[in-house]
Structures are given as C-alpha cells and as structure tokens.
Amino acid sequence: MSVIGRVGDYFRNSQVWGSVFRHGVPRDRRTRAMAVLSNVFLHLHPVAVRKSGIRLSFTWCMGGLTFFLFLAETVTGVLLMFYYRPTVEYAYVDIQGLRAHVTLGLLREIHRWGAHAMVIAIWLHMLRVFLTGSYKPPREFNWGVGVILLVLTLLLSFTGYLLPWDQLAIWAITVGSNMARATPFLGHEGPGASLLQVAGVPLVTAGSDARFGLLAGTFVGPNALLRFYVLHCVFIPVVVTVLIAVHFWRIRKDGGISGPL
Amino acid sequence: MFEILANSGASLGERFRGLVNWLCAPEKFVSLATVGFILALVAYRKWTKPKVILTVTILFSIFYFGSMTDHNFFKIITKPDNVPITMLIFFTGFVTWLAFRQAAINDERTERGEPLLEAGSDDKVLVWPDLVYTELICLVLCTVFLIVWAIILKAPLEPPANPSVIPNPSKAPWYFLGLQELLVYFDPWIAGVLLPGLIIFGLVALPFIDKNPRGNGYYTLKERPFVISVYMFGWVIMWIVLIIVGTFLRGPNWNFFGPYEYWDSHRPVALLNINVSDVFWIVMPSKWNLPWKPGLPNQAALGGLVPAYIIREAPGLVLLGFYFFVMPVLLAKTAFKKIFSQLGMIRYVVFWILMSWMLLVPIKMVLRWLFNLKYFLAITEWFFNV
Incomplete structure (x- = not known):
C-alpha cells in the first residue's frame, strides 16, 4: 500500500473520523448505503434510485x-x-x-x-x-x-x-x-x-x-x-x-x- | 418586402437589415413564430434529428452573433441585464430539442413495440456514488460558470435613483417583460392582476384538469398532443416570444422598432385606436345604410333602468358573452366533445375559463396590430374595460 493510502487509512481508522462518519469507507454496497443513510444532508436521497431516472x-x-x-x-x-x-x-x-x-x-x-x-x-x-x-x-x-x-x-x-x-x-x-x-x-x-x-x-x-x-x-x-x-x-x-x-x-x-x- | 430587397441604392447588408426589420414588425414576428411553432410540433420527428438541429443552431448563431455587428442590436444585447436573455434563448432551445428528441425516439419505439428510453423500472443503482457524483459535477460546473460570468461581466449600477428623471423606455425586469407587453393590450387589472393570477391558478390546476393517464414519467408527444401543444404555446409564444419582443423590439415610448433600428424617441406614431362600440355605432352606419345614425348613444333607456353605457357597449357585451358563454357550449358539442366527456362539467368550465383567457391574449394582439382595436368592452365609468 502506498504512503498516501496508509496515511488515509490511519485517519479513517481514528476515533475522530469515526465519530463524524459512522460507517466505513463507501467501497461496498453496505457502506455506500450507510453513507447516504447516516448523513443528514445526503439522506434527502433514497439509498437506491432508478437507473434511467438519473440520466442527465x-x-x-x-x-x-x-x-x-x-x-x-x-x-x-x-x-x-x-x-x-x-x-x-x-x-x-x-x-x-x-x-x-x-x-x-x-x-x-x-x-x-x-x-x-x-x-x-x-x-x-x-x-x-x-x-x-x-x-x-x-x-x-x-x-x-x-x-x-x-x-x-x-x-x-x-x-x-x-x-x-x-x-x-x-x-x-x-x-x-x-x-x-x-x-x-x-x-x-x-x-x-x-x-x-x-x-x-x-x-x-x-x-x-x-x-x-x-x-x-x-x-x-x-x-x-x-x-x-x-x-x-x-x-x-x-x-x-x-x-x-x-x-x-x-x-x-x-x-x-x-x-x- | 420586395422594395427593400430590390432597392438598388442600398448595399447588401442594408438590404438584409431592412428585410429583418420588416419581418420583425410585431404582427409578422409573432405570426412567423407561431407558424414555426406549429410546424415544429407537427414535424417533431424531422427537426429533432441531430444533423438538422445542428445546422439550424449554427445558422441561427451566425445570424444572432453576426447581428452584433449592427450598432443598435449590439447595444441591446450587451446591456448586462439582457445577457440572461441570450442564455434563455439558447438554453431553452437546447432543452426543448433534448425533450422532443427523446419524445420522437420514444414514440417511434412504442410504435414498433419496443421498450421506452426510460424503461427498466427495476434497474436500481446506489445513490452513492452514481447520483451524488453527478450532482457534485453539476454543482462544480455551475459554480465555475457563475464565477466566470461574474468576472467577465460587472453587475450594472446606473445613476442613483431620481424620481424626477424617468428613463424612456421604462422596462420591468426581463422576466416580467411578457407581462409588461400585455399592458399594451389590456388594462392593468387584467394584464397585471387577472392574467398572472390565472397563469398561477392554471398551472396549479393543470394536474387536475389533464385527465389523460398516459405519458406519466417519460418523454412523449404522441400520447398527449393536446396538453403539450397548449402548454408549449403558452410557454414559447406567450412567454418567451413576448420577452424577446419586449427586449429587442420595444423602444422609447414603448413603440415598436426593428432590432437594427435606431431608438428614436421623437418618432411620431399615430394613435388611432378604436373600440368595438365605435365600430358599431359610428364606423358601420357611416359606411353602410343602417337603421341607426352615426354617434355613440348617451341616453339611458327604460326610464333610467338601463344606463347609457350598457346600450353603448351592447355590441361588445354580445361578442364577449358569445365568446365566454356560448362558444364553450358549442365546442363541447363539436370539437371538444371528447374532452368534455372526459372532464365532466366542473373541470370543463375551469378548462374553458383558462383556455378562453389564454386565447384572448393573441386575439387582442392581432386585432390591435391589424385594426387598431382597443377594447371589446369599454365601461370606463367603472374602470371595466376588456
């Protein structure tokens, strides 16, 4: 793992980060859903939307x-x-x-x-x-x-x-x-x-x-x-x-x- | 028209400008826009093809930005608060194309029995990252756009407010220019209060009047041609085109000028507007042999029971009465038979109130431009003029 990646992981595993974002890095389905659900601004959105609905x-x-x-x-x-x-x-x-x-x-x-x-x-x-x-x-x-x-x-x-x-x-x-x-x-x-x-x-x-x-x-x-x-x-x-x-x-x-x- | 083009003394540029100015007389400009609008609705599968629209856009851009070489056009278009109008024209054109392109594709697909562009309602994607990143990109682009705009163009600041110096012309903010244009044809209580009120009411009422269940959630024209035609007529012709008229063609004293014409505030304009009552009581008997003598009636009838203004305005009352109350009945039995059976009585009445006022606007505009007609009904005693 690169230095930047390791520094990033250090911060993301710290208690401060964890107190703000109550989920892991949004890399899989569960954490991505959590990213939307546990954020007061993002939770205006549903967790999943219709694919054709969000076409620009x-x-x-x-x-x-x-x-x-x-x-x-x-x-x-x-x-x-x-x-x-x-x-x-x-x-x-x-x-x-x-x-x-x-x-x-x-x-x-x-x-x-x-x-x-x-x-x-x-x-x-x-x-x-x-x-x-x-x-x-x-x-x-x-x-x-x-x-x-x-x-x-x-x-x-x-x-x-x-x-x-x-x-x-x-x-x-x-x-x-x-x-x-x-x-x-x-x-x-x-x-x-x-x-x-x-x-x-x-x-x-x-x-x-x-x-x-x-x-x-x-x-x-x-x-x-x-x-x-x-x-x-x-x-x-x-x-x-x-x-x-x-x-x-x-x-x-x-x-x-x-x-x- | 042919005199302008054949004027051998003028250069090619002057002849072209003369032609455009001539075409931009209000009755021609709005008629041309309406004809273009109807053609666009009928042939929406043709002009939305990328090659056609690209050609049209290029030609229009050459015309529009080429016109900036003209001093008067340049002055209008570079006024800081008029810059949004250029954006409005191009953005509206673009998204209208985008919508009708997709409508054309969808309608063709439906005819062939293929799924819609928007099909696959079970196909779901996660909001993070698909939607939030789209939103982020839009937001960043919009911010950049706004900051660049703010750097390039200074917000206008004219001399300090002075109640004794009235600018000529005095224009409302650009988004209200359509309403200001209505003031020419209607009294302020109609142009400034009733019509805006009806627009708002009509928009809110729209989902309850449009009972067509099809076309919910996808672009189409074929499945709801009537509603889309009416709405787009109101939006494009009665709103956007009137804003363009108010911006480019209205000059000092609120007179009409061609887009390349010098705004001469001393140009005399003959004001010979007449009312329906004048036509009926004065013009008609002086032209033809009718049983009444030319002159407005000024005597009350039936021992003062019917005031003079009612007799004077009787022709207008009959006309408007026919338009507002008899026409809907006739239409319900003929052209609007299907609509009437679909809507029922109450919805049909609301529909006709909205429709009749919307159509009264172009009717009065055309009658003014062609015959100098001012009022159908002119009860000035009560500020009640239509």
Whole structure:
C-alpha cells in the first residue's frame, strides 16, 4: 500500500473520523448505503434510485441546480448584508463602496447573475417536469408546491431588484408595482373599488390600497426600500426554505424521480 | 418586402437589415413564430434529428452573433441585464430539442413495440456514488460558470435613483417583460392582476384538469398532443416570444422598432385606436345604410333602468358573452366533445375559463396590430374595460 493510502487509512481508522462518519469507507454496497443513510444532508436521497431516472438527459439536473443556486444566493446574500444599509441615504453609496473597496468584490456579481440563472433554471425545471408528465398522479400536490416556489423565486428576484437604489431599480419596480393599484376591488384604480365605500367615504384610496400595502407609500420611496429589503432578506427566503423542505419530502413520498409506471 | 430587397441604392447588408426589420414588425414576428411553432410540433420527428438541429443552431448563431455587428442590436444585447436573455434563448432551445428528441425516439419505439428510453423500472443503482457524483459535477460546473460570468461581466449600477428623471423606455425586469407587453393590450387589472393570477391558478390546476393517464414519467408527444401543444404555446409564444419582443423590439415610448433600428424617441406614431362600440355605432352606419345614425348613444333607456353605457357597449357585451358563454357550449358539442366527456362539467368550465383567457391574449394582439382595436368592452365609468 502506498504512503498516501496508509496515511488515509490511519485517519479513517481514528476515533475522530469515526465519530463524524459512522460507517466505513463507501467501497461496498453496505457502506455506500450507510453513507447516504447516516448523513443528514445526503439522506434527502433514497439509498437506491432508478437507473434511467438519473440520466442527465432525463432530468437535466435543473431542479438540483435551482436548489444549489438558492444556496449560493443565500451565502452571497448574507455576506452582502454586511456591507449594505437599506436606507435612501446609504443604499446607493454602499453599493458603490462595495464595488470599489471590498476584496472579493465579485459578491454582488455572483449574487445578481445567480439570481438570473435561478429564474432560468426553475423555468427549465418546470418545463422538464411538464414534458415528462411528472405532474400526473401521484405528484399533483408537489407540482402545486413547485408552482408556488416558482412565483416566490420571481418575487425574490423582483424585490432584490430595488435594493441597489439606482435608476434601473426604482423605475423597474415602479413599472411593476403600478399594476397593484389596478387590483379589482383592492386597488384604487381597479374595477369595483368604487363600490367599497361607507356612507359615501371610499374605503379604497391611493393611501389604503394594495399598492400602498406593497410600497408602504404612494410611490417607490424609503419605506418601499425597507419593506422590499425585509421581504427579500427574511420573509420570502424563510417561506421558500419551508416549501423546499415540503417539496423534497414529497418527492420521496410520491415515489422518487418519476418514471414509466 | 420586395422594395427593400430590390432597392438598388442600398448595399447588401442594408438590404438584409431592412428585410429583418420588416419581418420583425410585431404582427409578422409573432405570426412567423407561431407558424414555426406549429410546424415544429407537427414535424417533431424531422427537426429533432441531430444533423438538422445542428445546422439550424449554427445558422441561427451566425445570424444572432453576426447581428452584433449592427450598432443598435449590439447595444441591446450587451446591456448586462439582457445577457440572461441570450442564455434563455439558447438554453431553452437546447432543452426543448433534448425533450422532443427523446419524445420522437420514444414514440417511434412504442410504435414498433419496443421498450421506452426510460424503461427498466427495476434497474436500481446506489445513490452513492452514481447520483451524488453527478450532482457534485453539476454543482462544480455551475459554480465555475457563475464565477466566470461574474468576472467577465460587472453587475450594472446606473445613476442613483431620481424620481424626477424617468428613463424612456421604462422596462420591468426581463422576466416580467411578457407581462409588461400585455399592458399594451389590456388594462392593468387584467394584464397585471387577472392574467398572472390565472397563469398561477392554471398551472396549479393543470394536474387536475389533464385527465389523460398516459405519458406519466417519460418523454412523449404522441400520447398527449393536446396538453403539450397548449402548454408549449403558452410557454414559447406567450412567454418567451413576448420577452424577446419586449427586449429587442420595444423602444422609447414603448413603440415598436426593428432590432437594427435606431431608438428614436421623437418618432411620431399615430394613435388611432378604436373600440368595438365605435365600430358599431359610428364606423358601420357611416359606411353602410343602417337603421341607426352615426354617434355613440348617451341616453339611458327604460326610464333610467338601463344606463347609457350598457346600450353603448351592447355590441361588445354580445361578442364577449358569445365568446365566454356560448362558444364553450358549442365546442363541447363539436370539437371538444371528447374532452368534455372526459372532464365532466366542473373541470370543463375551469378548462374553458383558462383556455378562453389564454386565447384572448393573441386575439387582442392581432386585432390591435391589424385594426387598431382597443377594447371589446369599454365601461370606463367603472374602470371595466376588456
């Protein structure tokens, strides 16, 4: 046995190694099964899967990449939060400072391009699931969870778009959030809103409608920036995390990667 | 078209650009895309052959990247936030090919009585190492891709936010450009609230409406042609193509420009949109000898019981009423007879609500481009315009 092999075996037989990995080197069927079963991250997988199910031309690995991009966004996002303050005074200069002074200033680039890539990846994941008919029974519910995750991904990207507080940001968000004021009944320019009034006083006005709720104001201003920041960094990621757990759990419970019945 | 090509004063490049700009007028661009889409569905066994698709890809890449020699196209395509659109076009094209290639192979195999590509459900492999290593490789490649992208291209940072300087055009993020395009043809409550809501609802409802048990877990087109055609129409034409239109063809003042055209913000555009009520009450009686005089009705009828706007909008109400309520009944007895018997009443109603709104989008777009039609139903008094 070579020196490297012997050093490796020394570590793998030590008490420290054994306390972390409660199985031998995954070289035979039993230890390989143990490797998956006894690892909290890997045990998302079953021990064995259908051979044709994991062909790359079948799955495109798009769901996995979406999840990986979500993790990459979380890591870079947390790091970006160290350098960014969500106020009108500081938001823009913080981004400028990040560009100019921070070592590994690629953070923002990775975060932004990763977000774009995540949108594309989740669309293509959905296309694959649709074209293989994998939404059919027994997977109807999990398809629905996936649709909600898709919407949340778009909302994550949309709320993040505002944070640099440049011209691109506020006008894209202005265009996008203007729709909310036309919500039927809930937007002050939506159909039916004029019906909601008490003794001639309208209930739905520019200061109380759906758009106001979204922006915390009647225009994209400081309150909107704070609101989008909290939605982007805390609220939506938490909901997404919970739904991802449900999504993965249900893949297993609904019979794993789909295949001909 | 022939004037552009035969213009002897222009160079070959100018003639080519003129032709492409001409073809990219919205009604031609979307019609061509739709014709191409239908042909692709019908002849999916032909174009998915590796040789054919490789040729198409090479020709398209030459066209796409060759277009970068044009200044205006270059400006659009190199905007940092537009780079994902190039990726979207190529990735979507690639995976669509991959899926339909496998569908073609599977369908041929089924016809010959051979097992599917995905057959052998008892053939199991261990997750370690087969799956975890595939995942690891994908993850590493994705990381490399992302880091290289981040090194090559700086994230955009425009001048600081200024509420008094409105950029022209003001575009939503690229993934919402399809929805923004809908704003041209529908009021915001439809384009921004109702249609997105119906898309989400329709997707969630899909497994409960599609009662076809076949094609579960493998690529096929032959076994579920209707559902795949409808879904792919929504995805490719109503989503991807509209994003492309919004990116490449929409310029200042949200006017249409050819991909090689200079974005002139002072170009005058005639705005002569008319409603169905105008056509019925004004245009028709002034052209033909009809029993009513040209002019919109502005008197309530039956002693104020029927307001004037109901009479004014009666033609649109009849049209939409026919479309939403009579058409499904007629279709259930003819073209959709099989679907109706398969779905039952409740599912069929949900199916028609989704289908009718989805089809209303291209119908209104085409009518706008060809006849400047604005609203079927224009009850502006209530913000209720369709």
